[in-house]
Amino acid sequence: MHISEGFLPASHAVGWTLVSAPIAAWSVRRVSRALRQEPRARLELAAVGGFAFALSALKLPSVSGSCSHPTGSGLGAILVGPAKMPAIGLAVLLFQALLLAHGGLTTLGANLFSLSVAGPLVSWTTFSLCGKAGLPSEAGIFSGTALGNLATYAVTAAQLAFAYPDPHSGFSAAFVKFASIFALTQIPLAISEGLLTVVVAKALRRARFSIAEASS
Numbered sequence: 001m002h003i004s005e006g007f008l009p010a011s012h013a014v015g016w017t018l019v020s021a022p023i024a025a026w027s028v029r030r031v032s033r034a035l036r037q038e039p040r041a042r043l044e045l046a047a048v049g050g051f052a053f054a055l056s057a058l059k060l061p062s063v064s065g066s067c068s069h070p071t072g073s074g075l076g077a078i079l080v081g082p083a084k085m086p087a088i089g090l091a092v093l094l095f096q097a098l099l100l101a102h103g104g105l106t107t108l109g110a111n112l113f114s115l116s117v118a119g120p121l122v123s124w125t126t127f128s129l130c131g132k133a134g135l136p137s138e139a140g141i142f143s144g145t146a147l148g149n150l151a152t153y154a155v156t157a158a159q160l161a162f163a164y165p166d167p168h169s170g171f172s173a174a175f176v177k178f179a180s181i182f183a184l185t186q187i188p189l190a191i192s193e194g195l196l197t198v199v200v201a202k203a204l205r206r207a208r209f210s211i212a213e214a215s216s
Helices: 010-037 041-057 073-080 082-099 108-132 137-163 171-215
Strands: none
Touching: 010 041, 010 082, 010 108, 010 137, 041 073, 041 082, 041 171, 073 082, 073 108, 073 137, 073 171, 082 108, 108 137, 137 171
């Protein structure tokens, strides 16, 4: 998913930075306020941040200039809400760009939007709708995570298609090409991440209840 350093044209890199920067700033303020009001929230935020870092650092070669991997952002969107994910995603993407050469600084805005804005919003919305429909929480977590993963890659495919449209058919043909290549690896990855997230979410909830009982 991470678009590599320098792969986007300068105008696109700047444009996505201008879109993502105010969202990230707003999210950082939300996280800061949450930590002041509830210091124990840092444990949950650290857990979802570590999960997102670990999963999104795994990468398989895919479309030129990008890669396929789990996103890890569905868990955070479901447990702490989509408003906090841009701040968490910003930290994750910066560390990966600087320490792992995964993604990049010029493509940070584009990667942040797909990984930590679009994907988490779809995950949280899907999870909420499943809850309102009376489905078990496991079904909501799985569906939210899997669809959020696929939404992340759909946005990345759109970003690449905008940057490199098909010479004859333009954006639509390029989007189909990029999305089709991503789908080969991303559909099984989305299913796998959904199943893993159900297990991790249950473990975190049990740990949170245990900590609450021990401190009461």
